[in-house]
Amino acid sequence: MTKTKTVSVLGAGNLGAQIAYRLAFYGHDVTSYDINDDAIEAAKRRVQTIAGNYTRDLEGVSEDTAAAAAAAITFTTTLEDAARDADYVIEAVPENLEIKRDTYTRLARFLPEKTVLLTNTSTLLPSDFKDATGRPEKFLAYHFANNIHIANVVEVMPTRDTNPEIVEQVIEFAQTMGMRPIRLHREHAKYIINSFYSTWVDQARDMWVKGVADIETLDEVAAMIAGSEQLSPFLAQDNTGLGVAYEITKNRAATGDPLAAEFSRRLKQEFIDKGNIGKESGQGFYVYDENGNPTGLSEAAKKKYPPVDPGK
Structure with a gap:
């Protein structure tokens, strides 16, 4: 594995929790963000279920190993904490254009210069909200399939503004969490999977x-x-x-x-x-x-x- 990265996942719903757990399982420093304490408590329960899925479905994963990955995730309800020292921010908030735009607008003022932004949107085009990020050259789609411990693919889809070096960087990053990166050569609504x-x-x-x-x-x-x-x-x-x-x-x-x-x-x-x-x-x-x-x-x-x- 390459050097451990500091990664925040925005949104701790079904897929956001899976992404956060996957990162922690592969040794990255992970923060999981959601909007309030109730959402965080639900996320913690979700992560425990995911840990059980790894033990059940993947050969050689012990209960201790799975539990350690769950325990390694930090949870927060503030975007400032989520942004702090992040190498990557993976956004998995609800599939609603205005919610996504608002999240990125509020996040932008807290981001370090180094941070690369990745959206897990499954139907929207990243160009629809790239201007809200404040750094379109460091922003692209990064779409995970459900049950990512089994369907371990991630679709990498840049916009016209994404720096090509960033594309190569995030392709390598996918491999550090056991994912198979699928490169899309142009924006396409619903990607390949959907x-x-x-x-x-x-x-x-x-x-x-x-x-x-x-x-x-x-x-x-x-x-x-x-x-x-x-x-x-x-x-x-x-x-x-x-x-x-x-x-x-x-x-x-x-x-x-x-x-x-x-x-x-x-x-x-x-x-x-x-x-x-x-x-x-x-x-x-x-x-x-x-x-x-x-x-x-x-x-x-x-x-x-x-x-x-x-x-x-």
Whole structure:
């Protein structure tokens, strides 16, 4: 490994916590930032779950080793602490353009000159908010897949303003945390991973909203075609978190898509507002047992909704 880096991860949700843990597991000095104490307490619980996943899924990882990585993460609710002496800041705040712009604007005044900024956005283009960073030459997209201890790829996507030397630097940095860097040669909305994945999921969401088939049938057919439950669209959204699904679909709804608008409404009113945000909370489209295994559809997922006809 190259020299240990000081890295802050902004946002300690599902993927932000995974990134922070991954960095700590590979020996980097890590600070995890979120907006308040409740979010930090949730992040600490999330990190403990991730440590268990490493022990369960990766050969040769002992409980002591996994626990040591979790204990090495520093948590904070202030951007000033997160910025202090950071070689890299990896942003994983909600997939909302205004939240991202606001976060970078507030962060900018605390950053050392050396800091490179990396956004884990999954659908937005880094050019959409590069001006808010105050250092577009040291800013680019760095998109991780979910379950990064298994799907250990990171998409590296610069803007036209990103210094080419910084691109090479962050490609090397990815390797110091056991990640395989995937270089994109130009900006592309949804990147490679989500260009494949979102098409699959959007079709499933639309068929559910139109009343073509129920969730269980759609997931069953998808798993059969893909040869894996990993690409069962609704199960996969539970794994990622329904908050992420909501932000992404809300962006699509804003374009006037009636199917996306109805899916967003159902997510918000029937799931998220009731505290059911996916596997992490024990219930989303599916209900999960204490080991995180799905036991069947939730009541909200089984509910009969009026179908939407986008042609009317």
